[in-house]
Amino acid sequence: MNKPERFRPPSVDTVLRSAGGELAIANHGRMSATDAVRQVLDRLRAGGQPIGGSVEQIGRMALDFLEERGRPSQRPVINLTGTVLHTNLGRALLAEEAIEAVVAAMRAPTNLEYEIEAGQRGERDAHVRGLIQELTGAEDAILVNNNASAVLLVLNTLAREREAIVSRGELIEIGGAFRMPDIMARAGAVLREVGTTNRTHPRDYAEAIGPQTGLLMKVHTSNYVVQGFTAEVEPAELAKLARQHGLPFVDDLGSGTLIDLSRWGLRREKTVQDALKGGADLVTFSGDKLLGGPQAGIVAGRKDLIAKLAKNPLKRALRLDKLRLAALEATLRLYRNPDRLAELLPTLRLFTRKAADLRALAERLQPQLAGGLGSGWVVDIIDCASQIGSGALPLETLPSAGFAIRPAGKAAGSAVEKLAAGFRAVPVPVIGRIAQGALVFDLRCLEDEALFGAQISALKLEGGDGLA
Numbered sequence: 001m002n003k004p005e006r007f008r009p010p011s012v013d014t015v016l017r018s019a020g021g022e023l024a025i026a027n028h029g030r031m032s033a034t035d036a037v038r039q040v041l042d043r044l045r046a047g048g049q050p051i052g053g054s055v056e057q058i059g060r061m062a063l064d065f066l067e068e069r070g071r072p073s074q075r076p077v078i079n080l081t082g083t084v085l086h087t088n089l090g091r092a093l094l095a096e097e098a099i100e101a102v103v104a105a106m107r108a109p110t111n112l113e114y115e116i117e118a119g120q121r122g123e124r125d126a127h128v129r130g131l132i133q134e135l136t137g138a139e140d141a142i143l144v145n146n147n148a149s150a151v152l153l154v155l156n157t158l159a160r161e162r163e164a165i166v167s168r169g170e171l172i173e174i175g176g177a178f179r180m181p182d183i184m185a186r187a188g189a190v191l192r193e194v195g196t197t198n199r200t201h202p203r204d205y206a207e208a209i210g211p212q213t214g215l216l217m218k219v220h221t222s223n224y225v226v227q228g229f230t231a232e233v234e235p236a237e238l239a240k241l242a243r244q245h246g247l248p249f250v251d252d253l254g255s256g257t258l259i260d261l262s263r264w265g266l267r268r269e270k271t272v273q274d275a276l277k278g279g280a281d282l283v284t285f286s287g288d289k290l291l292g293g294p295q296a297g298i299v300a301g302r303k304d305l306i307a308k309l310a311k312n313p314l315k316r317a318l319r320l321d322k323l324r325l326a327a328l329e330a331t332l333r334l335y336r337n338p339d340r341l342a343e344l345l346p347t348l349r350l351f352t353r354k355a356a357d358l359r360a361l362a363e364r365l366q367p368q369l370a371g372g373l374g375s376g377w378v379v380d381i382i383d384c385a386s387q388i389g390s391g392a393l394p395l396e397t398l399p400s401a402g403f404a405i406r407p408a409g410k411a412a413g414s415a416v417e418k419l420a421a422g423f424r425a426v427p428v429p430v431i432g433r434i435a436q437g438a439l440v441f442d443l444r445c446l447e448d449e450a451l452f453g454a455q456i457s458a459l460k461l462e463g464g465d466g467l468a
């Protein structure tokens, strides 16, 4: 005998005829809707609890389940972490020109590997090679999946079963398991470490060179600096040494910029042109770090060496697809006019936003944020120090502004974590960071104020209070 309060499920058909059920069918099809209603009913039956009323409610739950499941896994977020090139948030945002080029390449066949004038088979990297030659002065260039691939291809081609000589001060690990010694091993190269962590001298390299040597390599210490009693060998000196022994000298720049960033008040970082002028035979760098383009790995340098890389079967496995080639070409075109770069290239635009403008933005948004959060929270405007990210200019910070949000009175230690989770649960998740008991939002990367405002309105606080 059923007790009267026990859950008595309606039939699946009844739920499908409710408003929610009908909408579920319209939006997701009868099969998915039926399945969702069954799942909801099963869950309710397993829970055994009486649910107030209604077929309507169950229909709505089935619809919610389907909407939730239908949401893309990868979706836009609002980056208020203060790190511009955030690897976990997808690094560089593409310029509109690049976005348009990608969309065009998606919609129609292209001359990806076809020479239109000659009417014959062409080469995919040719679309970008000329631009790299023009912008960097390199003899030649080749494109792969990312800079990790670029390093892998170079080592595998030029130092397989031979030694690659690197300073102990440059055996980097980049977040996400790029460790130079591991890449070397996978490339089939034997790592020959020279010098010490803090000091490496020309003679260290010279003494390590022998018949087994494949190349000399310099690696940009992207995400750290060695300070104090230090010595490193200038690239020009390494280049000379390499030349004397007929060995290639490879400079892994990591981020790799094509322009002098001091023009925009940033610290000057060695450019690709500098590295090539400094005697590097090959330079490797990323497309989606300081360059501000799509994920890609670029190798620029000596023609004969690039030709060897092109012949390696690994190149085929690591090659770029037409979408990223389109994005990279469009991005590089923007570098032809540096005067407009800070306006057109989102990465540079974000780097160069002024602290005063960001503070004004904070002052504009503060009332809405404080109002949305209600009396339980204090929203202070604070100075922030944004980071470039992705291991580029690791010690450089950009003066910025934002918010520190703290509980107004005494609150559980987890209150700030819960608030951060609440901001992640809105339709366009807002990602900040927690520091010293506060949820901190750095506004450097916030360009769409209205979008942020809409997320504040959508925020659901625990206890249900504080919604404006």
Ligand SMILES: *Cc1c(COP(=O)(O)O)cnc(C)c1O
Pocket (backbone or CB within 6 Å): 146, 147, 148, 149, 151, 172, 174, 178, 219, 220, 221, 222, 252, 253, 254, 255, 285, 286, 287, 296, 297, 390, 391
């Ligand atoms: C970032 C970096 C890499 C890896 O580049 P990805 O494009 O992320 O694969 C390799 N070397 C250095 C020095 C780097 O900074």
